[in-house]
Amino acid sequence: MTSLRRLEIGVGVALLLLGVFAAWEGARMPQGTAGLPGPGVMPVALGVVLALCSVALMTISARARVAGEPVAIGHRRITAAVLALFAAGLLWESAGFLVTSTLFLFVLLWILSTLGWWRSLVAAMLGALAARFVFQNVLNVVLPALPFAY
Numbered sequence: 001m002t003s004l005r006r007l008e009i010g011v012g013v014a015l016l017l018l019g020v021f022a023a024w025e026g027a028r029m030p031q032g033t034a035g036l037p038g039p040g041v042m043p044v045a046l047g048v049v050l051a052l053c054s055v056a057l058m059t060i061s062a063r064a065r066v067a068g069e070p071v072a073i074g075h076r077r078i079t080a081a082v083l084a085l086f087a088a089g090l091l092w093e094s095a096g097f098l099v100t101s102t103l104f105l106f107v108l109l110w111i112l113s114t115l116g117w118w119r120s121l122v123a124a125m126l127g128a129l130a131a132r133f134v135f136q137n138v139l140n141v142v143l144p145a146l147p148f149a150y
Helices: 003-027 041-063 076-095 097-112 117-138
Strands: none
16 A cells, blocks of 8 residues: 555544544534524534545545545645635734635635636625625624724
């Protein structure tokens, strides 16, 4: 067994343990009813889904004849995406939802897609507005406002 295959199976085991832990801890929380789910429903559901996906990952890795190409951790696009995620976390409260999510989506689309900068900007703005509409009007979630909106 190649070292890459062992690494993939090791990651699968770690994800399986994390999924079981999330489901176990979520099961200790109130589950609510079908009409009014409690706070424990989502951790249980996500834990089970993560555990099932990890079993599938381990099965695919164990049955694979030739290991796939490894992903380089130092790759420029991965680094930029992680940095954009950290920047979005730092800007969330101070810049507001629309500015932060538009910038975040723009950076990801510009770096990871073939849209070009202006189409990435338009798509990011439309995506941020659509997300704002869903969060505020459908889910009734209060989002951080623009810094100059008082």
